[in-house]
Amino acid sequence: MADLNELSEKLNGIRKEIKTELEKLESSKSVFEYKKTIFDSKTGKVGSLMREMGKIPNDMKAEYGKRVNEIKTWAQDLFDEMDEKFKAEEMRLRYESEQIDVTMPSIKPKHGYLHPNTLIRNQIVDIFGSMGFEIYEGSEIETDYYNFTALNTPDDHPARDMQDTFYLSDKFLLRTQTSAGQIHVMEAKQPPIKIISPGKVFRSDDDATHSPMFSQMEGLVVDKGITLCDLKGMLDVFVQKIFGEGTSTRLRPSYFPFTEPSVEVDVSCFQCQGKGCKLCKGTGWIEVLGAGVVNKKVLEGCGIDSDVYSGFAFGIGIERIAMLKYGINNIKHLFESDLRVLEQINE
Amino acid sequence: MLVPLSWLKDYVDIDVTVDELEEKLFSCGFEVEEKYEAGHDISKVVVGLVKECEAIPDTHLHLCKVDAGEAGVLQICCGADNVKEGGKYPLALIGATVYATAKDHKTVEGVMTIGQGKLRGYDSYGMLCSGVEIGLTEDLYEGAGYNGLLELPKECKVGEDIKPLVGLDDWIFDIAITANRPDCQSIFGIAREVAAVLGSELHEPALDYTETEVKKEGFKVTVEAPDVCPRYIGHYVYDVKIEKSPAWMRRRLALIGQTPISNLVDITNYILHELGQPMHAFDYAYLEGDQINVRRAHSEEKIVTLDEKELTLNENNLVICDGVKPVALAGIMGGLNSEILDSTNEVLFEAAKFARDNIRKSSRALGKVSDSSARYSKGVDEYTTVMAMKRALHLVEELSCGKISATEVDVNTGNSIEPSLLKVSLDRVNSVLGITVPANDIVRILKGLNFDPEVSGDELTLKVPAYREDMESYQDVAEEVIRMYGYEHIIPAFMPTAKVTLGGFDLFQRTELKIKRALCAAGASEGVHYSFFSPASLDLIRLPIDAPQRKAIKILNPINEDLSLMRTTLAPQMIQAMQRNQKKGILSGRIFEVGNIFIPGELPLQNYPKELETVCIGCFGEDEDFYSVKGLTEVIADTLNIKFEYEAFENTFLHPYRAAKIICEGEEIGYLGQVRYEIIDELDMRVDSFVAQISLDKLKKYYDKQQTFIPLPKFNEEKRDLCFVMSKKITCGQVEKVIRNSCEYITGVELFDVYEGIQLGLDKRSMAFTVTYTPKEEELKAEVIDGFVGDLLEELKEKYNIVLRS
Numbered sequence A: 001m002a003d004l005n006e007l008s009e010k011l012n013g014i015r016k017e018i019k020t021e022l023e024k025l026e027s028s029k030s031v032f033e034y035k036k037t038i039f040d041s042k043t044g045k046v047g048s049l050m051r052e053m054g055k056i057p058n059d060m061k062a063e064y065g066k067r068v069n070e071i072k073t074w075a076q077d078l079f080d081e082m083d084e085k086f087k088a089e090e091m092r093l094r095y096e097s098e099q100i101d102v103t104m105p106s107i108k109p110k111h112g113y114l115h116p117n118t119l120i121r122n123q124i125v126d127i128f129g130s131m132g133f134e135i136y137e138g139s140e141i142e143t144d145y146y147n148f149t150a151l152n153t154p155d156d157h158p159a160r161d162m163q164d165t166f167y168l169s170d171k172f173l174l175r176t177q178t179s180a181g182q183i184h185v186m187e188a189k190q191p192p193i194k195i196i197s198p199g200k201v202f203r204s205d206d207d208a209t210h211s212p213m214f215s216q217m218e219g220l221v222v223d224k225g226i227t228l229c230d231l232k233g234m235l236d237v238f239v240q241k242i243f244g245e246g247t248s249t250r251l252r253p254s255y256f257p258f259t260e261p262s263v264e265v266d267v268s269c270f271q272c273q274g275k276g277c278k279l280c281k282g283t284g285w286i287e288v289l290g291a292g293v294v295n296k297k298v299l300e301g302c303g304i305d306s307d308v309y310s311g312f313a314f315g316i317g318i319e320r321i322a323m324l325k326y327g328i329n330n331i332k333h334l335f336e337s338d339l340r341v342l343e344q345i346n347e
Numbered sequence B: 001m002l003v004p005l006s007w008l009k010d011y012v013d014i015d016v017t018v019d020e021l022e023e024k025l026f027s028c029g030f031e032v033e034e035k036y037e038a039g040h041d042i043s044k045v046v047v048g049l050v051k052e053c054e055a056i057p058d059t060h061l062h063l064c065k066v067d068a069g070e071a072g073v074l075q076i077c078c079g080a081d082n083v084k085e086g087g088k089y090p091l092a093l094i095g096a097t098v099y100a101t102a103k104d105h106k107t108v109e110g111v112m113t114i115g116q117g118k119l120r121g122y123d124s125y126g127m128l129c130s131g132v133e134i135g136l137t138e139d140l141y142e143g144a145g146y147n148g149l150l151e152l153p154k155e156c157k158v159g160e161d162i163k164p165l166v167g168l169d170d171w172i173f174d175i176a177i178t179a180n181r182p183d184c185q186s187i188f189g190i191a192r193e194v195a196a197v198l199g200s201e202l203h204e205p206a207l208d209y210t211e212t213e214v215k216k217e218g219f220k221v222t223v224e225a226p227d228v229c230p231r232y233i234g235h236y237v238y239d240v241k242i243e244k245s246p247a248w249m250r251r252r253l254a255l256i257g258q259t260p261i262s263n264l265v266d267i268t269n270y271i272l273h274e275l276g277q278p279m280h281a282f283d284y285a286y287l288e289g290d291q292i293n294v295r296r297a298h299s300e301e302k303i304v305t306l307d308e309k310e311l312t313l314n315e316n317n318l319v320i321c322d323g324v325k326p327v328a329l330a331g332i333m334g335g336l337n338s339e340i341l342d343s344t345n346e347v348l349f350e351a352a353k354f355a356r357d358n359i360r361k362s363s364r365a366l367g368k369v370s371d372s373s374a375r376y377s378k379g380v381d382e383y384t385t386v387m388a389m390k391r392a393l394h395l396v397e398e399l400s401c402g403k404i405s406a407t408e409v410d411v412n413t414g415n416s417i418e419p420s421l422l423k424v425s426l427d428r429v430n431s432v433l434g435i436t437v438p439a440n441d442i443v444r445i446l447k448g449l450n451f452d453p454e455v456s457g458d459e460l461t462l463k464v465p466a467y468r469e470d471m472e473s474y475q476d477v478a479e480e481v482i483r484m485y486g487y488e489h490i491i492p493a494f495m496p497t498a499k500v501t502l503g504g505f506d507l508f509q510r511t512e513l514k515i516k517r518a519l520c521a522a523g524a525s526e527g528v529h530y531s532f533f534s535p536a537s538l539d540l541i542r543l544p545i546d547a548p549q550r551k552a553i554k555i556l557n558p559i560n561e562d563l564s565l566m567r568t569t570l571a572p573q574m575i576q577a578m579q580r581n582q583k584k585g586i587l588s589g590r591i592f593e594v595g596n597i598f599i600p601g602e603l604p605l606q607n608y609p610k611e612l613e614t615v616c617i618g619c620f621g622e623d624e625d626f627y628s629v630k631g632l633t634e635v636i637a638d639t640l641n642i643k644f645e646y647e648a649f650e651n652t653f654l655h656p657y658r659a660a661k662i663i664c665e666g667e668e669i670g671y672l673g674q675v676r677y678e679i680i681d682e683l684d685m686r687v688d689s690f691v692a693q694i695s696l697d698k699l700k701k702y703y704d705k706q707q708t709f710i711p712l713p714k715f716n717e718e719k720r721d722l723c724f725v726m727s728k729k730i731t732c733g734q735v736e737k738v739i740r741n742s743c744e745y746i747t748g749v750e751l752f753d754v755y756e757g758i759q760l761g762l763d764k765r766s767m768a769f770t771v772t773y774t775p776k777e778e779e780l781k782a783e784v785i786d787g788f789v790g791d792l793l794e795e796l797k798e799k800y801n802i803v804l805r806s
Helices: A004-024 A028-039 A049-055 A058-097 A116-130 A158-162 A180-188 A228-243 A296-301 A318-326 A331-335 B018-027 B162-166 B187-198 B247-255 B263-275 B356-366 B371-378 B382-398 B426-433 B439-448 B474-485 B507-521 B535-540 B571-583 B626-639 B677-682 B696-702 B732-741 B782-800
Strands: A141-143 A172-174 A193-202 A213-224 A249-256 A259-268 A285-294 A309-317 B002-004 B032-037 B043-055 B062-067 B073-078 B088-101 B108-113 B117-119 B122-124 B171-175 B220-223 B231-238 B279-283 B291-296 B302-304 B310-312 B318-321 B326-329 B346-353 B403-412 B420-425 B454-456 B459-464 B589-599 B610-620 B645-648 B654-664 B667-675 B689-695 B718-727 B746-755 B764-773
Touching (some): A004 A028, A028 A058, A049 A058, A116 A213, A116 A228, A180 A193, A180 A213, A180 A296, A213 A318, A228 A249, A228 A285, A228 B426, A249 A285, A259 B474, A285 A318, A296 A309, A318 A331, B002 B187, B002 B247, B018 B032, B043 B162, B073 B088, B073 B122, B220 B231, B220 B403, B263 B279, B279 B382, B302 B326, B318 B356, B356 B371, B382 B403, B420 B426, B420 B474, B426 B439, B426 B459, B426 B474, B439 B454, B439 B459, B507 B589, B507 B696, B535 B571, B571 B610, B610 B626, B626 B654, B626 B667, B645 B732, B654 B689, B654 B696, B667 B696, B718 B782, B732 B746, B732 B782
Parallel strands (some): B220 B291
Antiparallel strands (some): A249 A259, A259 A285, A285 A309, B002 B171, B062 B073, B088 B108, B117 B122, B231 B346, B291 B318, B318 B326, B454 B459, B610 B689, B645 B654, B746 B764
């Protein structure tokens, strides 16, 4: 290479050639391929320029290097620019070709549903579990003693008529109430006792509003100094957690052989906030559970000193809560495994 | 229990509205289930005075001008035969509601609204009414039974609302009585509570009467069964005149739906409702041997009761006998042989206390329920028994229907009717409630309830009337106080004195829930089925006669046969659940149930049976097959970090070639398979259905199995795909087991292809597996793995004659 002019001419030629060539190209891939040929260190028009450094006179070497770097940068920028342009276009086309209708139906992973009873049971367990209640599950088949006699309902007691009992033998029956579990627990341990006992119970009642099997959740607290006020306080928390913050309770006198005093517990109607609606039959209140102070005869029968300890018990109908909460209109729905029912109620 | 307000007011002054009364009763423990005005269907009916009355020629009608007071003088067409000038009758104005009657003019068919009418061309601006049309009967109002207009007394005011005049403004309360308050099973019993809650005075019904000097010589009562008849009072009444009861008594009985019969019988019924004490009257002429004997019936002894039904009795039943024969089924119903007839002229009144469970059980066993048996079943107290006899004799005198002899026999082995002393601590009473009720309020409340309270320091002394058999301890006193003081006084507290305890699910409950959630995540929804099923359920799954599942616990008194056996398997109900869904047009779905099966030791039950927790899965639809259901059982295994193995097996309700028993650690824990087509056809099911049942009880021992983390391999895993050809008789499980056991480095064996084809031979198939080798301490060189594979091939060849596919 004789002089700089010659060099300039050569480099200009390369620039021109690259420009012309690039204009012919139509994809980022061809740009990439062309770039490879141009920058190839042996054969490339730009890539091989540095190899010629040896032939350059010493006094020109610096200038030559500088010019070659310039053209390298120039070419690089140009390729980048072209590449970007093509890539953008290619992406645009790709996106366009992949256009979808977002309003078309989704593909959901199919999942199943827990039974409403399980949902309510879990909610109740969560609430009482956090208050320190253990969960005791008794057996569905019980003896007459645990279901009735030990609960202050001896054989001649009229309260037995309140419950139509399925008998299995002289001694065994299907428990009519989860209260039967109370006795097992109190026989097994001394206070403090805080349990809830969920389970299936059975009564010989089968019509539009009754199912011969349904579920209850019994609660029992026995400790020192437990009063009716504690029952009220705990039930207030419970109904607020289950039915919502604004819900309040009302106690009214009732009768269960194993509690004294006994109360029915109504909650303010969570649908109309107590104004009166169809759900609460216009009264503003809904009956949800029975409760009371544990009868001292029951405590004493289990070997618990009623002079030291007292307690309260309550019984909740799980289906009743589920039906109220989810608006299920027929208790039979809960035992038919109709997927149209089961797949409606989510956790 | 039905309580007419007018009757209640005999015993207590009530100055509050019916709504307030309902509220008060509710607050102290007596829920009014329903209350209605006696004339609730009747409106705009007034006293009309017929001023002019002219017969319309050739008809049975009269054209009347009727003075309706404020409503003016109205032209009314009337078809009744007793309409006459100057008569006063109920007049239904235009817009009034009255009862429409059938052709017999006696049967009520519905409520109708009176409009302006036209009869034979004459306008009529209302309707003159019969008693029936305004809801009255002869018993409710004298003269109302006449088939024509109801003639009203001359003195009543024209234009006045008819209701107060004929008692249609009365209110009937239907009150629920809790089982602990048998003393409130009567109108007087309710009156006592009303007096207490309103703070008004209680008026006792009159009990006085005069005995003559006449005696029934030789008459005696023997009670052979004092344990079930602690008190029996008999009183001889003679010169009896059987007649209709007076209007007031008939009206009261009619108001509570009791048909009046005759004075003597009505007295016993009246007292049953007034005081809650069932009574009976025997025609003395038909009592043989001048005696009453209360005893247990003999086996096979027979009696014909008042309703003319013959009953066969046994030792559990209590009978009232004369010297020869049973004359009444004690507490339930009298005998036909000593019934009060129009000709009766001497009677024996009976007031007794019978044990509540004896009457309850007899009544149930014999299928005979009466007002009397209902009262006795709930409990009757001796205080009321004594009171009732006095009341009956008073009424005999008041109604002048007989003379009261001096012969009263009272066999008494029962409770005293004097008040009993109950001493409790005020503190103790308040400690039940958690609040301090002021002592003077406690005294006021208990006084209102006739407990005659006295306070001395902390000691409260009560004289509990004998009819309050429920009052036994400080807890009962606390209840009496708070129900009258008001539950709104209870202040919510949060067990300030209780010890802190730990709560929540235990391992088993938590694991059960984990399994349920895992099955949900796998697309199955949870169902709940009854714990009992039908014997037909066992037939449905074709169980042989001697199958252990046939040994099920029977319910002695089932609602019906379909709900009569405690289930020993969950499968039949699951199959039926799938059937119900398919019938409703749901053609694919997954359901599971976690529930108990009941396995008895001996029958009839002498000991608690085993209640074994079991899970059952049902899947149906075109997308399901054996393997998809197997996937669900694997979900359970995965949840518990255990492995199941499967072995083909046959049972009575599963497809003979698509069923397997499930094995865990060598123990059979359940099965799965496709439901046989015969069952699918029998139940008209529409798609293939599958069922799996696994004993959770047998898996419980694995619930606490911990997961251990396996560190990631330091060296790369090597995978080899191996394709084998083998006899069709060899199962995937067998091959997999050999592969797995062939080398300690194998961590995965996965079937990825199965092929059957002519070129392999008809009795052969190929299976291709990906086998994963995971190095431990050092990298596994290809040659080493080749060596492992070589060993493996040799073993397969040797054991099952399996070769690599070429």
